[in-house]
Amino acid sequence: MRIDIIVYDGTDELDVVGPLEVLRGAAMAGADLDVRLAGRGSLVPVVGTFGLTFTPDVVFTPGEAEVVVVPGGGWAAKGERGAWGEVQRGQWLPLLAAAADGGALMASVCTGGMLLAHAGIIGEGPATTHHVAHADLAATGSVVLEERVIDIGMVITGGGVTSGIDVGLHLVDRLVGPDEAAAAARRMEYPRFPVHVVEAR
Numbered sequence: 490m491r492i493d494i495i496v497y498d499g500t501d502e503l504d505v506v507g508p509l510e511v512l513r514g515a516a517m518a519g520a521d522l523d524v525r526l527a528g529r530g531s532l533v534p535v536v537g538t539f540g541l542t543f544t545p546d547v548v549f550t551p552g553e554a555e556v557v558v559v560p561g562g563g564w565a566a567k568g569e570r571g572a573w574g575e576v577q578r579g580q581w582l583p584l585l586a587a588a589a590d591g592g593a594l595m596a597s598v599c600t601g602g603m604l605l606a607h608a609g610i611i612g613e614g615p616a617t618t619h620h621v622a623h624a625d626l627a628a629t630g631s632v633v634l635e636e637r638v639i640d641i642g643m644v645i646t647g648g649g650v651t652s653g654i655d656v657g658l659h660l661v662d663r664l665v666g667p668d669e670a671a672a673a674a675r676r677m678e679y680p681r682f683p684v685h686v687v688e689a690r
Contacts, residue, residue: 490521490522490523490555490556490664491523491525491553491554491555491556492512492522492523492524492525492554492555492556492557492558492660493525493526493527493547493549493553493554493556493557493558494508494509494524494525494526494527494557494558494560495526495527495528495529495549495557495558495559495560495581495585496526496527496528496535496543496545496560497528497529497535497575497581498535498536498570498571498574499536499537499538499562499563499568499569499570499571499572499574499575500535500537500538500543500560500561500562500563500571500572501537501538501539501560501561501562501563501571501599501650502537502538502539502541502562503650503651503653504560504561504562504598504599504601504650504653505526505537505543505560505653506653507598507650507651507652507653507654507656507657508558508560508596508598508653508654508656508657508660509524509526509657510654510657510677511654511657511658511660511661511673511677512524512657512660512661514673514676514677515661515665515669515670515673518669518672518673518676520661520664520665520669521665522664522665525545525546525547525554526543526544526545526546526547527545527546527547527548527549527554528545528547528548528549529548529549529580529581529584530548530580531545531548532544532545532546532547532548533545537562538562538563538570538571549584551584551585551587551588551590551591551593552587552588552591552593554588554593555592555593555594556593556594556595556596556660556664557585557588557589557593557594557595557596558596558597558598558601558656558660559585559595559596559597559598559601559602559604559605560597560598560599560601560653561597561598561599561600561601561602561603561604561618561619561622562599562600563600564599564600564603564619564621564622564625565621565622571600572600572601572603572604573600573603575604576603576604576607579607581604581608582604582607582608582609583608585604585605585608585610586608586609586610589608589610589643589644592643593643594643594644594645595610595643595644595645596644596645596646596647596656596660597618597645597646597647597656598647598650598652598653598656599618599619599647599648599649599650599652599653600618600619600621600622601618601647602616602617602618602622602626602646602647603618603622603625603626603629605644605646606626606629606630606631607629610644611629611631611644611646612630612631613630613631613632614631614632614641614644614687615631615632615633615634615639615641615685615687616631616632616633616634616639616641616644616646617633617634617635617636617637617638617639617646617647617648617652618633618646618648619648619649619650620635620648620649623635634685635648636648636684636685637652637655637682637683637684638652638655638656638659638682638684638685639684639685639686639687640659640663640684640685640686640687641687642687645659645660654677654679655681655682655684657673658670658673658674658679658681659684661673
């Protein structure tokens with residue numbers, strides 16, 4: 490199964506590296522997961538919030554990956570770099586919407602949830618994000634819950650920065666199996682937190 494983690498200038502490093510380590514670690518342990526960093530429009534390196542450079546493996550193309558992970562970063566600063574700037578420019582939004590419309594499982598970490606919300610992917614469903622963006626997420630019409638991870642079926646949202654690890658472990662649980670997720674958590678010496686699963690009506 491192919492998983493694309495998108496990257497852009499100003500993204501929070503841990504939002505990317507948390508799920509990346511969990512998912513690639515599961516792949517190294519034998520899971521059938523192909524985890525890629527995906528940039529928008531080119532393979533030009535992007536620089537994270539704290540100066541770490543990410544070089545995309547591929548140019549993001551909706552429909553290529555069965556799972557898309559969207560990190561956040563820099564929302565509170567409301568600057569050109571980071572999730573706020575990406576929402577204002579709007580260039581990622583139709584790409585993410587097209588991926589969701591094509592049947593991809595969409596997952597966000599931290600204020601990556603704001604990109605999903607503004608792309609029309611969350612809608613009025615329950616969701617979470619970093620606490621600094623709770624009011625902004627609610628303003629899009631989403632029902633904000635203070636949870637680390639919320640799973641509403643084809644959309645998974647994670648709370649603050651470290652919740653990327655939780656999102657990654659939940660994806661391993663869903664895509665591979667609970668034993669593999671437990672093994673990944675043990676390898677990282679990371680405690681599992683409950684996931685708020687909303688059953689389909």
